Amino acid sequence: MGKEVRAKKHLGQHFLKDETIAEKIGDTLTMETYKNVLEIGPGMGVLTKYLIEKDAAIIAMDLDTESIAYLKEKYPNKNLKILEADFLKYDLSMLFGKEQFAITGNFPYNISTQIVFKMLEWKEQVPEFTGMFQKEVAQRICEKEGSKAYGILSVLAQAFYDAEYLFTVPPSVFNPPPKVDSGVLRLKRKEDFSIPCSEKMLYRVVKTAFQQRRKTLRNSLKSFNLSDKIKEDTIFDLRPEQLSVSQFIALTQKLQNDAISAH
Template identity: 50%
Template sequence: MEYTLKKSLGQHFLKDEQVCRNIVAALQEHDLSQLLEVGPGGGALTKHLLPLANVDFKAVELDEEKVIYLKHTYPVLKDRIIHASILDVPPPFSGSFTVVGNFPYNISSQILFRMLEWKDQVPVMVGMFQKEVADRVASGPGTKDYGILSVLVQAFYDVTYLFDVPPESFNPPPKVMSGVIKLVRRTESYNMKSERALFVLVKAAFGQRRKMLRNPLKGMFDKEVLAEEIFSKRAEQLSVADFAALTFRMK
């Protein structure tokens, strides 16, 4: 049984067995009882996940052709595939579950925001992204890659960049490098006024990342607060802790 590639869905299928084994090894460093694979596609990673002992496995796949192919190739998946977009489904398990995937590049940022919505249930995620997205999520203050995604993800997860994946590991080869990162939920959360306040603040701050913070943030703080030294910095110079602390001083 064959399947076709759909460019519109950002499909690049993994074919490198060693990359699959490395992803599974990263998952096994943590407790694993419920596991969701996002975008299994042709099942390259799925076939390495199914043998994991004592794991309740589900997969979410939008492309109907791939759903049919996977059920045909791996009959055990018959009732375990959710035919939908990860951006539309409710959490597929009650209680904690781990997320893994070779994520479609065209919705990778949205998938990360989905993980933030589910963070109370998702202690660990191992995912492959376009390298520039993986770098952004993992980077720290003072770097050019540090931005909205870095701060908002790192506010709730410790991020580790695991390894690069070259284009030839895929069919068809993408035009860019890929990278695998691991998110592990923080044991101590940052103290902040509210998650919404943090999201609003960070998005506004990086909206004009070349300017001193008092410009993009002038409507959010009182004048005397804006006169403080920290507002002479640019967004990329502030740590996650700095942003979290600032939420308490917003109007």
Template identity: 45%
Template sequence: MRNQRTTSDYSANKSLGQHFLSDLRVTQKIIHTFYESTHDKILEIGPGKGVLTADLFQRSGRSVVVCDIDSRSVALLRELYPDFVSQIILSDILKLDFNQHFQNHQVSVIGNFPYNISTEIVFKLLGERKSVPYILGMFQKEVAKRFAAKHDNKEYGITTVLLQAYYDVVYLFDVPPGCFNPPPKVMSGVLEIKRKSLEPLILNESLFVRMVKAGFNMRRKTLRNALASLTLPLNESHKQLLSMRAEQLSVSDWINFANEMSRP
């Protein structure tokens, strides 16, 4: 499927947070994990020089869409895979129109996400959650650990709760700097993110988000103080809850608390 053009004819763009995955053992481990699940449509984010793209096109062909903001990557991949030119998109993933490219299909996402916008990418996908059942992504380890954290943990925070409200998140394995070119200064990690089989009932999503943000923005304070800026229908039955700090509440605790505050 590949032609003979070299994939080493351009260097990583630091402003785009690029670190090209180059260890084929890690690549195959990611691909193997990805195909343990079934997929309708597939979106690869940040393909770079195509280390994952080759396997995706070979296995899933017309079901794959590849998106990169770097015109050099898009030009290279279109040359390497002329049969799939229309599926290789030059676009900012944060602005990608899912309805235009995937219509009513379910879209599984895979990628070595640019570290400087990886959290924004996750929240873009979270906003598309009705169409995105599965995400397998490479992140900076610190960020990945935050997404996968459990409560009563210093890594547990706003992003943890908002993502885990809708998805089950598992930290799979570390990826050392030497597996990339150029090597990043930090350890990386791979996350598997699966949409919950039943979407939780959140009566007022806006209030839920505001409560979580307020709680963790003052995470050293008790919730009585951290939530004081919000007008909430609190009463004596919430006394024990309000004596806790944000990180002591599980995701389900936060959902239940927000739902209580949403009822008339």
């Protein structure tokens, strides 16, 4: 058997060594509307082992050459393809063509939020996204309005997906143990995930608002050149964390209409 892979700090690697938890993460996938799964950062394959038991085509993607060699030797399965690549730079249409696929993994903490943003770009093909994050990040993605943790990621993920925080994982089950708790979540794409406003504009509104989260929207959204009429709307008295996802979408629609009528 190939020798153990050493966890590399610069890749943010913490290898999960608890079988029960690995199986639980594997079970977060419902496999309801898809038969393809992409696993990000498989490391030594503790989660991969449970994924290949499912009736699915699995691609395990890792940046770490050593992990890739280890996996190829340990799991020569027919339904598993092992790919040495950087998820953030990879053209995902090369994976499963136009078919739907789920994404899962014990995500490297240093790029976990970027993984979510990239997944959102491919939401047309990703009905489900599950996996392990630093606990605070997992909670933030699932957070509702009114809380300090609610932010850009919460709004943008929940505009298209239903988010559910599933369970917490202690540092002791990793090698090396991280300094923080981890959390596992599930994002399930909404039945109708089209939004009645420009997606680009929604991203701009949400990011601009939360960059100055202590200010009211009237102040933080000045760069949108609001007309005097729209500024009277009471929604602008609020701070970004007070707005629900649907209010952010409605606000974006208002700003779009205001920009049109202002010219």
